Amino acid sequence: MIKKIRTPLLIIMLIFIFLFSLSGIPGILEEEPDSTIGDLVIERGYSDTSSKNLVAAILLDYRLFDSVFEAAILLISAAGVLYMTRLPLKDKTMKGGKGNERQ
Amino acid sequence: MPMLTLILLMIGLGIYGMATSRHLIKSVIFLNVLEASVILFFLRLFTSDPGAVPILNGNNGAYVDPLPQALMITAIVIGASVTALTLMMSIKLYHQYGTLDWKTLLEVEDRQ
């Protein structure tokens, strides 16, 4: 019984969570606020960071902390790939499903 | 709002595919679909309609909000790292066990 309704229940729950998260976005369920962070960046971005590209102004000055550790994530991922290629295979290979008979 | 419908469909497709696919590569593909839907969601729903690219060019036009774009470049880079790591893991799994089927891999894991 519970197995039959589990999948639709999960989907309904996910849709509900999605719609609930929509309520945080201005202009959909709530009314838009007077000013956002984006307006502030557009207004004072050039005088604060001297970068005409406002996306670069956010990435390289306001949120440089995020950018540096985003680069750290890439470093960790590349190190993981390098580690995994050097990992030796274990002896008990089960290629072609031959290991299925073994207990 | 046709864009919102498309994004909802993509989110549903991603979750459905990740829940039901039995092949590891397919799971990675659906993870990327889910990620692309989130990126589309941020880029579309936070932009005002008459907006220029957020690069100052002298004339005072209406610019698009630059904050979601800066956040989404982070999401794209992290998604690329996660995809690379997952694909390398699946390559090693295939070399070890000769299959990429979730069910078979779990059975092999149980037996050991």
Added chain:
Amino acid sequence: MKDSDSIRCIARILYPFMLLFGCYIIIFGDVSPGGGFQGGVILATARLVTLYIPEKADIDVEIFNLAEKLLFLLLLLLGLLSLFTVGGLFTNVLSAELPHEIRRWFLVILNLAIGIKVSSGLTLIFTQFVKEGE
């Protein structure tokens, strides 16, 4: 497909232009669309194009790994440096009184560091994938 003459010829012509385009995207990242991450990805993709050139030079992966580590340390140092000059962590090193044309160079250096770091990391990943597939 690797033996096709036309693809090999086009890859040879395309490779320097892709490197040039990636460097342009990185260096002019603060006045035009682009930046360190985007240009780094383009530089790494240029390495993928060389897979179609048979007589390419073999690269050592260790150099890319070392460059990535050192450039990450450089990024951290550049972030920490502003504590001593301006007084806040992770902002522009040069103070706000200086003209924009001078303060802009900090962004260029930062873009270059991020771009080379991302390109070496992604080149490492691509190279390992190709090596694993062979």
